[in-house]
Amino acid sequence: MKRDYPMSKVYGLLEPGPVVMLTTAANGRANIMTQSWHMMVDFEPPIVACVVSNRNFSFNILRETQECAINIPTVELVKQTAGCGNTSGRSVDKFKNFRLTPVAASRVAAPLIGECYANLECKVIDARWADEYNIFILEVLKAWIDPSRKRPQTIHHLGWGQFMVAGKTIKVPSKMR
């Protein structure tokens, strides 16, 4: 069972740079897009920038619906993550094809991926740079986390199917949020 995750802590999920799966929905049809080109822009409310290429099926849906969810997979899902990156929602129902579970979100129409350890419900707040740079600015409205996952082994794309798996955690004195 997922739990509500505080908005103030959301940045810590994306700042380390995991591959994410972006979900969208339009006309009763859901889609999944794998991507790594995202960054935090502000802490609270959590603002996220991401790049969705206009060659992707998700581009127009994101621009039209102004909504999506960011789902963060761990290493157990690496094949599905790569699979979703290698297929297009134009021809494949990715939830069905990769046996992923769509879970209803609370604030957006896009479904959450049940198997991902964290899910962020987002609205597009600025698409002015979508044409020029494929950049969308999102605000996270609601976040969910699986509290049983203490050390989620996120995956980080190095290119061409190579992924770095999150290793150990170390701590040094720091005032940096």
Next chain:
Amino acid sequence: MKRDYPMSKVYGLLEPGPVVMLTTAANGRANIMTQSWHMMVDFEPPIVACVVSNRNFSFNILRETQECAINIPTVELVKQTAGCGNTSGRSVDKFKNFRLTPVAASRVAAPLIGECYANLECKVIDARWADEYNIFILEVLKAWIDPSRKRPQTIHHLGWGQFMVAGKTIKVPSKMR
């Protein structure tokens, strides 16, 4: 000794989301800023977006000089990386204070950090969103890598001095660049 790194491969250095150290220079004075809020925007030429807060000493320098370098540290440099994030260039000469070696770049005035395993010389190509979102769009002009570092253990910030250290690398079939 560092070697020239192909522009076509630069994205693979930033896409996994490592903490980086941004160097700038103005009036003969160099500065270092630690940051994790960056993302790739395009492959080739490599275009990178990053967030530099207007509260940071580097903000005005970056806007005025339109130049910087992105330096990628590994776990051996975690204390210096956190240290540079906890001090301001307004009052501290970070190269001196953290015993880091400034190395002359070839295309920009900002020095490279010798101890970092990779260095990207960048120019600002778009600062139109600097006021609103603190976002700068950079183009990488030249990249350097230490070819002796086969498995660089990059560090990924989780918040408050906690860093995830890059773990093992796995490979799955994929056509995703």
